[in-house]
Amino acid sequence: MNITFKIQAQAPGNNVDYIGQVEHVFDLHLHQDNWTAPMRSARNEAEFFFAVLYWTYKTFISSQDIDSCVFYPSCSTYMIESIHKHGVLYGFLDGIDRLSRCSPFANNHYPIDFKHKKYYDPVQ
């Protein structure tokens, strides 16, 4: 029995280099947090002071901590965002309020952010 094969040089597509794409399959796409952003967007000296505190905490202390905050965004980020949005006094108090709410018993009160596997509580 004779078997015949059909052979064609080129597939009728766009001639994409699929091997070239596969080259990057193991590349890491890491998300880099930008902790200096609040310093750049500070509107006055007090906000800048809190932004420096935030950067120092994130760089030297939080970077060594276990992942203990139950919320997304984390309490420190929440406070700096609140300060930027509502001003230093209200933002600081709002941040303290958030810290008081941050505990494993915070369930049933917040929606879950499935991407970060935390309770979702953004600045209002």
Add this chain to the structure above:
Amino acid sequence: MQLRKLKPFLITVFSGLFFAGYAQTVNQTVAIADQFMSSGQFAAAAKYYQRAYFFASKEQVPTIRGKMADAFFMSGQYALAEKYYREAETFEKTDTVKTEWFLKKISSLILQKKFKFALLSILNYRGIFTERQTKNRSFLLGTIYFGQEKFDKAREWFARTIPENDSVKRKQLDELFKRKNLMRPNPELAYWMSLFFPGSGQIYAGDWKNGFNSFALNGLLVYIFLVDMQNYSFWDSFIAIYPWLQRYWMGGYKRAQNIARRKRAENRARTFRRIKQLIYSP
């Protein structure tokens, strides 16, 4: 009032447009998509191909489907690319073109990190391969084993892509598969190092800054612990400082493990890129 005066004029103009207007043909849509594709706007191209695919005639479908799958592939939508490559492969009559669709489908699976499924598909495929396709098949098989961390098998398949008489390339391939490129830094070792001496695991993994940071923070807490113990009592110091110390100590060794994992993954990615360049370099 003014609009009412303009009414006859507007009606004339718009009814003229209505009769003069016509829809974009499938070929025109494909031409636009081709332009997007050649200018590197793959996501936009995929949308236009999708539109053309929906309205295409039976004869136009195979060509548009292939192009659409390629656009999805290049725009990073690998699950959709895989779906349309599979369709293209199923309906293709020419053997080597069928194999080409198949290899593209395998690439889509690999890029989705579905290594087991890709392996199962590639080992079960009984198609006809050209010389170039055989080389690509071996490379993709090597990639799958590389992704599954079966490095001996990966080396075996990568070696098949290199001609027997090319001893230089074979030697370079063996060099790339050395332990330091694939297995280091060891996350478990980094974990245990930081557990016994804070910061050492991070330094071993190559993150000096984080290592010194961890050492300084934990050292400071130990110092406060000792000073408190001298001034008050062991239990006072234990209650006040130990929770903090434990927290940052634990954070340190877990982080050391994560840093080592990330560095090892970076090393492997770099090694894999070099392997690809070695195999496909002239």
